[in-house]
Every structure is written in structure tokens, then in C-alpha cells.
Amino acid sequence: MTAPKYAQIIVDIASSELDRVFTYRVPEEVVLSPGQRVMVPFGPRKLEGYVVSLSDAAELEPEKLKPVLRALEPYPAILPELMELAQWMKNKYHCSL
Numbered sequence: 001m002t003a004p005k006y007a008q009i010i011v012d013i014a015s016s017e018l019d020r021v022f023t024y025r026v027p028e029e030v031v032l033s034p035g036q037r038v039m040v041p042f043g044p045r046k047l048e049g050y051v052v053s054l055s056d057a058a059e060l061e062p063e064k065l066k067p068v069l070r071a072l073e074p075y076p077a078i079l080p081e082l083m084e085l086a087q088w089m090k091n092k093y094h095c096s097l
Contacts, residue, residue: 004054007032007068010097011042011049019096022049023058025065032068035076035083039069050078052097 008021024040026032036051046069058065078086090097 003028003031004056005062006055006058006065007038007051008053008055009038009040009049009068010052011040011047013042013047014096021052023060023065025058025062025067026054027067030068030071031074032071033076034080035078037072037077039072041066041069048072051076052083 003026005026007024007026009024010019010021022040022042032038032051032054034051034053038049038051039046040049042049086097089095
């Protein structure tokens with residue numbers, strides 16, 4: 001089984017305009033799981049983000065996607081149940097993820 005090639009990541013910026021996931025390429029040497037903290041390029045900066053989900057396909061061409069720089073820990077910082085709760089709260093209370 002091959003590792004997922006793309007990660008949907010929410011960056012750690014408190015702004016309603018950025019309250020969405022961004023797709024990044026997962027380099028072959030990087031192993032990720034949902035809920036894991038990562039470092040990603042975001043414009044001219046490097047930001048911390050959280051893996052929301054992983055996939056084998058992306059809507060954009062692979063060459064347009066930036067790669068995940070690295071995982072910050074080898075384990076998820078947010079457990080799947082808490083990821084589901086956060087998504088439910090966002091939908092129910094119209095707050096940011």
C-alpha cells in the first residue's frame with residue numbers, strides 16, 4: 001500500500017478569510033496521519049498547521065502544490081474524535097475550525 005500523496009491542512013492563523021483547508025503535497029520521506037502538526041510554507045512564511053485529511057488525488061496539478069516541510073511530532077496532536085468534534089462545532093455554531 002502506498003502512502004497518500006496529498007494532505008489537506010488547516011494553517012494556524014486566526015482569520016475568517018483563512019478558515020479553510022489548503023492542499024499540500026506529501027513528500028515520499030514524510031509520513032503523516034490526520035491530526036498531526038506539520039510545518040508548511042505559506043506565502044513567504046513557514047507556518048504550523050494541522051493535517052485534517054489525506055488523499056491520493058488533488059484538484060490542482062501536483063506541480064502547483066507546495067510540499068509539507070516536515071511533521072512536528074511523529075504522532076497526532078489531535079485525536080480523530082476531537083477532529084470530528086471540531087468539525088461539528090464549526091458547522092453547528094458557525095465558528096472557525
